[in-house]
Amino acid sequence: MRLGAIEAGGTKFVCAVGNEHGHVEEKASFPTTNPEETLQLVLSFFQDKRIKALGIGAFGPVDVKADSPTYGTIGNTPKLQWKDYALLAVLKEKLGVPVKLDTDVNAAALGEYMHGAAKHAGSCLYMTVGTGIGAGAIVNGETVQGYSHPEMGHLLIRRHPNDAYPGKCPYHSDCLEGLAAGPAIEARWGEQAQKLYQQEEVWRMEAHYLAQAIMTYTLVLSPEKIIMGGGVMKKEGLHNMVQQELENLMQHYVPLPDNYLAAPGLADNAGIVGALMLAKDAH
Structure with missing residues (x-):
């Protein structure tokens, strides 16, 4: 199963395609500038990748409550251009696939728990x-x-x-x-x-x-x-x-x-x- 992954950091966005076993097939990174420029590069990367779903580990503060109306929205970040940006909603709409989001460090913890040192x-x-x-x-x-x-x-x-x-x-x-x-x-x-x-x-x-x-x-x-x-x-x-x-x-x-x-x-x-x-x- 082809899956998409984004590590959305304050300095760079790392995008990847891999599978449900944690194998990374392809990866690229882009500078974190403003949302429009950054997401244009992200969407170009995933174009024609035929992913079935997307996971995001995002810099915060970010709403991580799946039942919240603002789930996946960046909060009171010092990166002012990203404040109140609906990251998950935009990507879900543009890519047309299910999306799940957590913090970048929670995502890293999950990766190490499932396939790494833990x-x-x-x-x-x-x-x-x-x-x-x-x-x-x-x-x-x-x-x-x-x-x-x-x-x-x-x-x-x-x-x-x-x-x-x-x-x-x-x-x-x-x-x-x-x-x-x-x-x-x-x-x-x-x-x-x-x-x-x-x-x-x-x-x-x-x-x-x-x-x-x-x-x-x-x-x-x-x-x-x-x-x-x-x-x-x-x-x-x-x-x-x-x-x-x-x-x-x-x-x-x-x-x-x-x-x-x-x-x-x-x-x-x-x-x-x-x-x-x-x-x-x-x-």
Whole structure:
């Protein structure tokens, strides 16, 4: 069965065609500009692909409630041209196929749960650390949703004692994303993260912040596996540093499973594979 998938990010839209087993046959990406320009490229990609359904993992805030009259509509995003844009409705009308949408991180969590590093786990959490920070969780085979979707990148955390940086988040200043996402690293240290790989203090501080978030996720959701992806997590050894810091914070209060933290098993395809699984559900 030919299925379509979109990973709709704030920087780029990744479009793919694949099947219900998570196999990606063809993929392309386009810059996220304004909705009209971006969707024209997306629709051109899917033209004549003969897909049976479409799955979307979208940047947020986005309405993820399937019974809502504004299901699939982008919310109060800083990308002002996309605010209140009915992404799902437009694509459903133009492509004439069933469409299912969730957040980009929930889609990535679903991809890793079905076909990646968490495929043998009963529950999992996927966390991305890059331009922003977000996380999605799978419990009982379903992505976690409430009246909206979780925003786990904006936890309030304790400051590192040596950190004088005020924080980057325009809403909360020194929340997790404001202190530990890629732009915060660059603003604090004066270089992009990949140019700081040899500076131990940078990554000890980063692990300090990420481990606090992981501790909170663990205490609240108790997932069997946590996958950490995104550009910042490509720093070699950072997963182990976060694991060590997490163990120090936990103080054995909650025993942690072996190999609790993992890199994505699907590499950069977690979101696309998850979107294929959403398409499978839509069909």
